[in-house]
Amino acid sequence: MGDAFRRYWIPICQTSDIPTPDSPPFPLEILGQKLVVWRNADGQLGVLDQFCPHRRSSLAIGRCEGDGIRCLYHGWKFAPDGTVLETPNVNDPDFKNRFKAEAFPVREAGGLVWSYLGPKLLQPEFPHFPWFDADDDHRNNAYALNHCNYVQALEALVDSSHLNILHADGLVASGQLENLNFSAAAEMTFDAAPTIEVDDTDFGFHYAALRRGENVSGKGEVHVRVTAFSLPCFIANPNEDLFMCVVPINDEQCIHFHVWWHAEREMGKDPLKSNMLKHVGLDPEALANYNMTYETFNDDDRPSLRNRYKQDRSRIQAGSFSGFHSFTQEDSAVNISPGAIKDRSKEILAPVDMAVSRLYRSLISAAQAVENDQEPQGVHADQTKIIGRNGTVPEDEDWRQLVPTHTITRRYRSVKLGRGTPEQVH
Template identity: 30%
Template sequence: MLSHIENEALTRTDRGTPMGEVMRCYWMPALLSSELPEPDCPPIRVRLLGEELVAFRDTQGRVGLLDEFCPHRMASLFLGRNEECGLRCVYHGWKFDVDGNCLDMMNEPPDSDYHTKVGIKAYPTLERGGAVWAYMGEPGSQPPPPPNFEWATVPETHRHISKNWQKCNWLQSLEGGIDTAHAPILHRTITTDTDKAGIGINTDFVTGGAPTLEVDVTDYGYQYVGIRDLGERGDFVRTYQYIMPFHQMRPRQSGYKGQAAKQVIAGHMWVPMDDSNCMIYNWVYSFGPEPITEEEWGEIERGYGRGPDDMLPNFRGKGNRENDWLIDRQVQKYETFTGINGINAQDVAVQESMGAIVDRTRENLTRSDMAIIQARRLLLQAAQTVADGGLPPGVAPTYYNARAIEGVLPKGADWRAEMLELMHPTS
């Protein structure tokens, strides 16, 4: 368990908090590129690390991420006009570019130069992998190297990304994602079809026993494995990567409706909107020659409970606390362990059911929680490192070639000897 002080340090992300300062050392996903589909399109609101922001794509295609509120009289720039390389407040006509410079003030006389003396908070952005990333460090500070994850740099035909809004603290969402022990329980089907949803869960992962966990700390976070005894067949070994502060990658089975198997990895990013809400970015990519088709991606999203029929326009799932996450007790009795449709929807239900912020002083952890314990240690150490003026793990580009794989090995085989080169290819 954690102390109350440690729990507060890990879960609070406003500017000036220990974890808030850690988060501001990294590039962070702020929105999907598709939310700003073309130059001069309507702006959108963004909530990130407790800050109310507005994003827009200017005439040249650049993305700006500004304080939502005009520094004149604090009107919302979400109402603004996106025109001629700037976002103009509709109240008095102050106009700002993607760097936060004030270009024009319609309510000032022609000879006024006051616009040169006023600006608005603006964060640097870049686009990778279908997402707009923001660096929210101190003004003038040097951003880290770009987030060139392999999934974010493969061709568009080989990767897909989506997001969904979860109403709870970012840490309990992250901890659910890196917890390999829960998956064959929470996501269990009672029918004989162990991949009823069709989202690529290896049957050995679902039907194997409780895992033995091993965690290797790296300079970007850690890599960890769940080893499941398959009897005479050997050991099913599933590896994962945790990349500070909120990235996870995992292997997934591939081959859609009879297609040849593909080399596919999937993962999530659990990004704090504020202390009681997070946005989960979900991605999948093929690092082999075969693309991931739109049809295949649609089937994946539906299987996870993130299909078009499952989601609201604001990226919330239709299942929520008010409707008990659409739990169906008959389905729970005869078909699936939860009675909730979709693996992602099941995760959301469990994690939101804990409340906005889990009281970790009441926990009773076991050996299967090793990955969670280690993540907490790394995050607390990172908070101390940043407080002392240093940089946390995962800022340097040492994670660029990290992969997650799985397979059946002979009983007692050394998974590191068999898998590490595949998890960190050199070319």
């Protein structure tokens, strides 16, 4: 799967992690690979192997000096593309021309820093997601770190039936919030037994939750919520203003990036920005309390079985369903509590997990394609076309008209969900 991930451009951190040339070099691990992200004096980003090619001192403690980053140990200096600019402890002026530091292509878009960690010859064109066009004022970026395999975090995003159970309290609160788009989820409550339909697409798959109702003239209509999964790790939420990506740090840790955006609403400005993050538990304080920031991620008191993942049982007694802070902490607890890599041989999937099983299949087929020297699905997908949607269609018409840009490659039979199992909305 690591080889499959290396065929796509993926987000590695946020622009806010390394905003200016003065910012300290930002060390991180992606796909089990230790990297450093830094800027030269022109603001150009570099993504390098975190360890100096001389004797492996970390460049995270290096000096950003004009056109390059200088290793503290013996002063070797590197450009963003890995060119060796200086080797002050070597007399031979040609020595530095014989090798380069390991450098990776990098781009900045949508408030995120992206890199391509795969074979140079197979590097695809840089994708363009719809939210790349939103300026900073109209976009809200946040991420949370989790101590679990990335699939465990990803599958919760195509899990139709947990929302008004695990997130029962937050969902009720969402309906009461004004001027936050979370209210788009409120309509789901009128029919707790939707029909689910899943199609494979050229980028992965999408699935729809369909609820029957009546329009104002009394005619039958279907309320539709479509979620899209784009390989290898992207989710377009049906609320239409939220995109998510779950990127592996390594096999047992992952980064969950969130991007909200809106053409008119200034989601990137306070108070809306802070209010949105606070509501879902992605504000700095809540993230730090649950050790979901880089500063706190590996602290001894992080969520574990020993401390019940920081669940507050007294809150349950006081009426909370989960005893956790908010959506983010609830999801994290259920995702990490099975263990960093859960024993999937003991999972019993139900019809309601149809999209979860499509996710597994989709990821496995990408890994198999790469193993067979083929291109995995979606490498060249037009990401501008990948959308989540909520809307209505007349009862006798196909909901797929709401996502006309999705190219469907295979359809699956519908599944009617049991009561109390509405679709994923956050």
